Amino acid sequence: MTARISRWPGIELRAADLIEGKVTQxxxxxxxxxxxxxxxxxxxxxxELQNGRFIARTCHKCERILFPPRMxxxxxxxxxxxxxxxxxxGTIETFSVSYLDTDxxxxxEPILVGVVSLDGASPKMGMMHYFGEMTKEEIRxxxxxxAEWKPPGDRRGSVLDIRYFRxxxxx
Amino acid sequence: MRVGIIGIGMTxxxxxxxxxxxxxxxxxxxxxxxxxxxxxxxxxxxxFITCAEDYYEGFGIFDEFVPDQLGAAxxxxxxxxGDGLQGLANACMQIQTGLVDVAVVEAHSKASxxxxxxxxxxxxxxxxxxxxxxxxxxxxxGLEADAYLRATRTxxxxxxxxxxxxxxxxxxxxxxxxGAAVDADQAMRSEERFAPLRxxxxxxxxxxxxxxxxxxxxxxxxxxxxxxxxRGIGWASDSPSLETRDWTGATYARIAADMAYRLAKVxxxxxxxxxAEVDDxxxxxxxxxxxxxxxxxxxxxxxxxxxxxxxxxxxxxxxxSGGSLGCGNVxxxxxxxxxxxxxxxxxxxxxxxxxxxxxxxxxxxWRFIPSATGAVAVLGAGP
Amino acid sequence: xxxxxxxxxxxxxxxxxxxxxxxxxxxALDSAGLTRADVDMVVCGTAPxxxxxxxxxxxxxLDGSGGYRKPCTRVFTGGGTGxxxxxxxxxxxxxxxxDVVLVVNEEKMSSxxxxxxxxxxxxxxxxxxxxxxxxxxxxxxxEMNRYMTVYGVKKEDIARVAVKxxxxxxxxxxxxxxxxNITVDDVLNSEVMAWPVQRLDISPPSDGASAVILxxxxxxxxxxxxxxxWISGVGWCIDSTMWTDRDLVFPEYVARAAKHAYKMAKxxxxxxxxxxxxxxxxxxxxxxxxxxxxxxxxxxxxxxLTREGVTERDGKLPVCPSGGLLGVGNPIAxxxxxxxxxxxxxxxxxxxKRQIPHEVHTGVSQAWGDLMQYGSVVVMKG
Numbered sequence: 040m041t042a043r044i045s046r047w048p049g050i051e052l053r054a055a056d057l058i059e060g061k062v063t064q065x066x067x068x069x070x071x072x073x074x075x076x077x078x079x080x081x082x083x084x085x086x087e088l089q090n091g092r093f094i095a096r097t098c099h100k101c102e103r104i105l106f107p108p109r110m111x112x113x114x115x116x117x118x119x120x121x122x123x124x125x126x127x128x129g130t131i132e133t134f135s136v137s138y139l140d141t142d143x144x145x146x147x148e149p150i151l152v153g154v155v156s157l158d159g160a161s162p163k164m165g166m167m168h169y170f171g172e173m174t175k176e177e178i179r180x181x182x183x184x185x186a187e188w189k190p191p192g193d194r195r196g197s198v199l200d201i202r203y204f205r206x207x208x209x210x
Numbered sequence: 211m212r213v214g215i216i217g218i219g220m221t222x223x224x225x226x227x228x229x230x231x232x233x234x235x236x237x238x239x240x241x242x243x244x245x246x247x248x249x250x251x252x253x254x255x256x257x258f259i260t261c262a263e264d265y266y267e268g269f270g271i272f273d274e275f276v277p278d279q280l281g282a283a284x285x286x287x288x289x290x291x292g293d294g295l296q297g298l299a300n301a302c303m304q305i306q307t308g309l310v311d312v313a314v315v316e317a318h319s320k321a322s323x324x325x326x327x328x329x330x331x332x333x334x335x336x337x338x339x340x341x342x343x344x345x346x347x348x349x350x351x352g353l354e355a356d357a358y359l360r361a362t363r364t365x366x367x368x369x370x371x372x373x374x375x376x377x378x379x380x381x382x383x384x385x386x387x388x389g390a391a392v393d394a395d396q397a398m399r400s401e402e403r404f405a406p407l408r409x410x411x412x413x414x415x416x417x418x419x420x421x422x423x424x425x426x427x428x429x430x431x432x433x434x435x436x437x438x439x440x441r442g443i444g445w446a447s448d449s450p451s452l453e454t455r456d457w458t459g460a461t462y463a464r465i466a467a468d469m470a471y472r473l474a475k476v477x478x479x480x481x482x483x484x485x486a487e488v489d490d491x492x493x494x495x496x497x498x499x500x501x502x503x504x505x506x507x508x509x510x511x512x513x514x515x516x517x518x519x520x521x522x523x524x525x526x527x528x529x530x531s532g533g534s535l536g537c538g539n540v541x542x543x544x545x546x547x548x549x550x551x552x553x554x555x556x557x558x559x560x561x562x563x564x565x566x567x568x569x570x571x572x573x574x575x576w577r578f579i580p581s582a583t584g585a586v587a588v589l590g591a592g593p
Numbered sequence: 594x595x596x597x598x599x600x601x602x603x604x605x606x607x608x609x610x611x612x613x614x615x616x617x618x619x620x621a622l623d624s625a626g627l628t629r630a631d632v633d634m635v636v637c638g639t640a641p642x643x644x645x646x647x648x649x650x651x652x653x654x655l656d657g658s659g660g661y662r663k664p665c666t667r668v669f670t671g672g673g674t675g676x677x678x679x680x681x682x683x684x685x686x687x688x689x690x691x692d693v694v695l696v697v698n699e700e701k702m703s704s705x706x707x708x709x710x711x712x713x714x715x716x717x718x719x720x721x722x723x724x725x726x727x728x729x730x731x732x733x734x735x736e737m738n739r740y741m742t743v744y745g746v747k748k749e750d751i752a753r754v755a756v757k758x759x760x761x762x763x764x765x766x767x768x769x770x771x772x773x774n775i776t777v778d779d780v781l782n783s784e785v786m787a788w789p790v791q792r793l794d795i796s797p798p799s800d801g802a803s804a805v806i807l808x809x810x811x812x813x814x815x816x817x818x819x820x821x822x823w824i825s826g827v828g829w830c831i832d833s834t835m836w837t838d839r840d841l842v843f844p845e846y847v848a849r850a851a852k853h854a855y856k857m858a859k860x861x862x863x864x865x866x867x868x869x870x871x872x873x874x875x876x877x878x879x880x881x882x883x884x885x886x887x888x889x890x891x892x893x894x895x896x897x898l899t900r901e902g903v904t905e906r907d908g909k910l911p912v913c914p915s916g917g918l919l920g921v922g923n924p925i926a927x928x929x930x931x932x933x934x935x936x937x938x939x940x941x942x943x944x945x946k947r948q949i950p951h952e953v954h955t956g957v958s959q960a961w962g963d964l965m966q967y968g969s970v971v972v973m974k975g
Contacts, residue, residue, distance in 0.1 A: 044624060047766045048616035049601030049608065049801070052703075062607060066706075067341050067646060070329025073268030076322070078231025081720050106838075107721055111237045113278035113833050116244075116251050133742075133841060135734030137787035143710040143728060149788075152731055153738075154837050165837040167722055175788070180742045199724050264669075265648035270641045270715035271671040274963040275834050283833040284849060288677060291651050291667040300666060300681070303688035309827075309857070333648035338609070447665045450652045465662055473690075581652040583665070 080108045083122065085196040091188050095160050097121045106160040125159030127186040128207055132156050132165055136175045151178055155204050171203030183207040213302045214430050214437025214592070215553045216312075217247025217423030223387040223416040223538045223547075226322035232267070236318055237279040239419035244281070247423040249312065249433065251281025255423075256310040258282040260289050261297035261317035261542045265330045268323065280316055280421070293317070293575045294420060294546025295585035299443045301424045311429035317543035318419035327415060335580050340452060347579050348412070352404030354457055355494040359406060361458040364497060366406060368512030370397035372493040373410050375521055376529050380536025382522075382562045387416040387538035397493075411493040416538020420546040422553075438553040441570070441590045442476065444469025448582035455582045460495075463502035463574060466586040471504075474588035476570075479504040484568040485526065485555065487548035489576040489584070490533040499574055500528065503586065522563065530555070530563050545575025549587055556591040594679075594937045594973065595813060595821045596625030599803035599930030602769045602922030605703035606800040610645050611657030613802035614699050617930075618659050621695070621804035625818065632806075633691035635660040637667040638678025638698040640925035640962075643712040645701045658697035658804075670969065671716075671962025672873065673829070674698065674926040677969035679933045680827045682807045692812040699802040700924035709798045716964065721837075730795070734787040736841040736965055737878045741789060743842045744893030746881070748789060752780035753899050754877035755793055755919050761906055762916025764946030767930065769799055769922035780877075794877045799922035803930030805937065822940040825955075826858030826972035836964045847886030847959060847968035854957070855888075858972040863888050867972075868953035869910065869939065871932045873961040874917040883959055884912065886968065911949050914939060932958040933971060940975035 056062050077085060080096065084107060087094040096105045096119040098112035104123060105112065112119050134153025140146050151170040156163050170178055171187060184204040194200035219242030221227075221235055230238075244251050251258075258280050262272045269275060273289040276282065290297045294317035301313040324330055331347045358364065371394050380389030392410060400410040430437045446465035449455040467479070476482045486505055490496035497511035505526065506514055514520060520528035531537060531551040534544060552571035554560045570590045577583040598620025600606070600613050608616065614637075622628060635658050642650040651667025658665070668674065668681045675698065682696035702709040713729035740746060755775070762771035775793075783793040813821055828850035832839065839845075851863070860866045872883035881895035889910065890898055898904055904912035915921060915935035918928055936956040938944040959970045 044598070044620060047599075047601050048620070049603060049606045049613070049767075051601065051603045052605045052607050054605070057605070065338055065342060067337055069265075069333040069646070069648070070326045071265060071268070071333060071648075072325040072329070073323055074325050075268065075719055076228050076231050076320075077720060078234045079229065080234070081231060085720065107835065109278070109835075110234055111279060113281070113283040113835075114252075116281035133735040133739040135731050135738060135787045135790070136785075137728060137731055137734065138784075139728045139730055139786050140726070143708055143730075152725070152727070153735055163838055163840055167725060167727070167837055169725065180738070197724055198721060263649055264642050268715070268719075270643060270712055271669075271963055273670050273831070274716065274966055275718075277831045278834050282831060284830060284846060286829045286850075286853070287831040288681070288829060289669050291649070291669045296666060299664075300668075300684070303684045303690060306688035306690070307684050309684070309687075330648060333646075334652065335647075336653065337647055445664045445666075446662060447652070447655050447660055449661055450654075450656055461662065466664075469664065577649070577652065581649060583652060583655075 080110045084108050088198065088200045089194045089196040091191065093125050093127055093157060095123050095125045097123055103161040106157055106164040107166060125157050129155040129157040129184055131180055131182045131184060133180055134170060134178055149175060151175060155184055168201060169203040172205035211306060212427040212439055213305045213424055214427065214439045215422055216425045216430050216433065216435035216437050217243040218550045218553055219243025219246055219421040220385055220550055221419045222385040223418035223540055225387055225416055227417040232318065232320045233279040235320065235419045236316060239421045240280050240316065243421035243423050247435065249423065255312050255314050256286065257304050257313040258285060258287040259297045259301050259313065259315045261292055261294045262289055263291055263542060265333055266541055280314060293577045293585060294543050295549060295573065295575045295587055296445050298546065298549060298587060299445050299585060302440055302443055305424060305426050311426050313424045314421060315424065315546060316421045317546045319540035319543050320417050321415035321541060322417050331579055336451065348404045350452065350580050351492045352407050355407050355492060357457040358494055358498050362509035364512030366398060368497060368515050369411055369493040370394035371515045372490060372496045373397040373535055376490055376533040376535035379522055379530055380532030383532045383537060386532040386536050388414055389532055389536050407492060413491045413534040413539040416540055418540045418543060420543045420550055422546060422550060437592055438556045439590045439592060440587055442470040442474025442588040445585035450582065452580065460498045460502035462582050462584045463499050463586065466584055467503045470586040470588050476588055483570050483572050485530065485565055486528050486572040487531055487551050488528060488574040489544060490529055490535050491539050491578060493535065495576065496529065496533065503572060503574060527565055530565060545573065545585055548573035548575055552589045556589055594805055594824065595808050595818050596621045596806040597934040597937045598624055599767055599934055600801050601767045602799045602801035602924055604799060610654050610699055610701045614654050614657035614697050617802040617804040618695060618697050621806050625806050627806065629659045632659055632663065632693050632695050634664045634685050634694045636678055636682045636685060636694060636696045637665060638674040638696065638926045638929065639667065640669065640671060640674055640700055641712050644705050644709055646704045654699055659695050670967050672925055673960045673962035673967035673969040675928040675932050676958050676960035676971050677829055678929060679805060679971055680829055680969060683824050683827055686807050686809050692809045694807045695804060696807060697804045698926040698929040700927045701800045702798040702924060703800050728787065730787045730790055732965060733876050734790045737789050739841045740878060740882055746896045748781060749777055750896035750900050751878045751881065752777045754880045755780050757905060758874060758913050758917040758919040761914055761947065762920025765916045765921050768916055768920055770920055771916060790876065796875050796918040796923035799924040801922060801924035801927040803927045803934055805933055820941040822937050822973045822975050824971060825974045826854035828853030829969045832966045836966065841965055843892060844882055844886035844968060846966060847883055847961065848888060850968035850970040851887045854970040854972045860972065867955055867957050869914060869949055869956045870912050871915060871935050871958040872912065873959055874913055874919050875923055877919060880912060883961060887957060887959055907950050914947050914949055932960055936973045940973060
């Protein structure tokens with residue numbers, strides 16, 4: 040690089056240096072716990088999930104049906120107008136076949152996860168969720184899917200009240 | 211080119227806001243500010259700045275959760291990890307480049323969402339030198355209060371006078387969370403917490419959001435606004451290390467004030483400025499800051515507050531809003547709240563708290579424990 | 594811009610965050626022949642506090658960054674910070690309030706145990722996303738899949754980016770991941786993390802710091818500073834939080850930021866007028882995604898340009914001549930060293946082994962961040 044800079048600072052360490060105590064170190068575990076108020080929109084959203092339904096909000100100005108629901112339209116910057124239920128069927132917008140869990144640990148059975156845009160909401164309005172009852176060879180963008188709900192007694196008011204989205208079977 | 215405040219929006223400050231999530235709280239304050247400024251954020255705003263710290267919010271990158279409720283989706287937006295007045299300083303600079311005409315600054319506290327507030331504050335301590343001591347982070351305030359009282363010969367009675375003044379001032383502020391008819395005796399007898407600081411010397415956390423709309427003078431004219439001018443702004447940081455900083459004089463506030471006064475062409479702050487809103491999150495801070503700002507001689511602030519000089523009807527009203535002791539500690543929104551109060555006073559919109567004939571005010575904030583960082587703004591009434 | 598410096602980028606460095614800042618800052622000051630006394634203000638750019646394990650991290654780092662008793666500002670826009678802090682530094686000078694501003698970016702990801710990955714669990718919405726226990730790689734995989742599917746992009750063409758950048762990095766003295774021999778097959782055979790993302794598609798975490806010095810025209814003239822490059826355009830933009838409502842195929846927020854920067858730099862035909870680019874490349878497909886967002890390639894065309902060698906260091910539009918994040922390392926905000934620093938070194942002819950073999954006058958640098966949300970763009974001219 041430039042003749043002016045001859046020394047590039049930084050002393051590299053290996054993981055072993057830390058584990059074997061070869062470097063002076065200090066450890067600390069922060070005490071940082073939070074309990075966020077869900078707020079108006081998300082509280083109703085969760086309540087309806089427990090009822091086995093998806094609920095959205097409408098904005099009459101831009102004429103969109105917003106999901107996940109929100110009390111203000113980010114496009115028009117005004118309060119949203121009404122609650123409205125949407126369907127629990129939709130289309131896979133994108134997906135991944137993951138061999139990693141949340142702590143970046145390797146797993147053998149992959150998790151199928153992705154984004155589903157939901158019928159009844161404005162185009163592209165979607166949520167992230169797991170996919171089930173399909174193999175990694177079968178999953179594709181554009182697949183029509185339906186939410187597979189847990190039985191009513193097992194629902195807690197959480198996105199996990201849906202087990203996964205599964206292929207929509209035309210009856 | 212001048213920069214002015216053309217819109218002010220605040221939610222009430224409350225000990226907790228369980229019915230709102232942080233987005234809805236921000237939407238309310240923003241809606242008020244835009245109504246006050248008579249602007250449409252989707253069309254009239256060039257830049258949005260939010261002042262936030264991840265650990266106060268509980269998110270890895272709080273920036274992500276900001277745009278929609280401010281009207282900033284697909285707009286230039288950024289996070290300044292600092293107090294609201296530091297955000298204000300950056301908005302001013304953006305406007306002074308000529309690139310931005312109208313800027314929005316937001317800051318809020320949703321402290322009620324933080325279950326382990328002390329732990330979060332402790333997490334800002336130096337990991338090598340301070341954390342291992344396992345002391346409560348407010349020990350830092352206790353130590354500084356002790357050093358300040360001894361260096362300036364300020365009495366505990368003076369601290370109590372600050373507490374009584376600001377809690378009572380809070381009674382006349384509809385958005386204050388902790389307005390109360392506290393008297394000095396009560397403050398002096400409250401339980402010792404971090405000696406010499408007692409329970410009533412420490413402001414309690416509150417939730418709340420403040421949004422300000424800033425504009426260049428050209429944009430303010432086009433919008434037919436009546437701005438409160440930001441005549442000068444300054445900010446500075448003393449050493450972050452507890453071991454190497456000035457413990458008595460709030461040097462960060464002095465340096466910040468020097469810069470703000472220079473830009474505002476204020477030569478004799480004690481006479482050129484009519485009133486002040488300064489950080490009082492611990493009672494002694496109000497006095498320490500007044501001295502650092504040159505609004506009181508060193509060692510004099512304590513005597514003056516006891517004498518009543520700083521009361522709402524005194525010679526130099528300080529924290530007529532109620533300060534943080536009266537309104538609540540709204541963390542990063544503190545400085546922005548102070549600026550809003552000064553602006554409301556200069557506009558004649560301070561309701562029951564209105565001070566007569568004020569033309570120039572100072573808003574000052576500190577970035578709380580364990581920092582030695584702060585900012586100062588000098589605001590002036592138009593035209 | 595009149596000076597720049599950076600530390601080595603490694604998976605873990607012994608230096609503390611403050612020390613890394615000091616090293617980079619001192620290097621930048623030395624390179625411009627300045628001292629701390631010449632500096633008016635300091636801007637710090639650093640990403641999640643959780644990595645370093647100190648809340649209000651900007652306060653903690655400011656003394657190492659030369660900020661003692663000076664006005665200091667910390668900005669934080671997720672991964673966008675690598676370029677955004679320079680934009681903040683720019684407005685500190687362009688406002689007229691400062692003549693000389695230090696911009697210091699730092700990240701110490703190794704402090705986070707057991708693995709910095711776990712910090713990324715906290716960037717998700719607590720109600721909508723976190724219960725699903727998402728891994729950060731998922732969201733990139735989803736975006737990559739969408740991009741590949743919509744434009745019919747083959748993995749081979751994406752892998753070419755990783756190969757190009759890791760080979761380019763051989764010329765970079767700080768590089769963590771340089772590899773002169775890596776091939777497309779190596780990338781395609783590396784383990785699948787979250788399909789379609791494979792291990793060699795990603796830049797792993799790093800420790801590092803970088804610093805640049807910005808000065809006003811007046812100062813540069815008075816001090817007769819010869820090695821300088823001008824910031825001629827800046828732009829920044831954030832998209833809606835609701836990432837599941839957006840089509841991830843095109844980074845609209847990058848395009849808007851780029852348009853602002855180009856307009857300010859008086860560039861109306863970027864493909865003709867930009868000589869080289871440093872887009873953000875934490876994953877190989879991101880370089881392609883961002884080239885299109887920067888309007889340097891049509892939608893779906895970036896892989897073609899790559900395949901044809903246009904983006905090689907000796908090509909018509911060199912992209913990531915530094916070696917990028919894929920080659921040098923990814924200490925989030927400190928990547929300023931490759932994004933902004935590289936522009937400076939190339940434009941002042943100081944890039945040594947990495948110097949682009951033909952003359953370059955105008956470069957564009959871009960960083961990305963948040964939940965597939967943030968674009969920050971800087972155009973610099975020699």
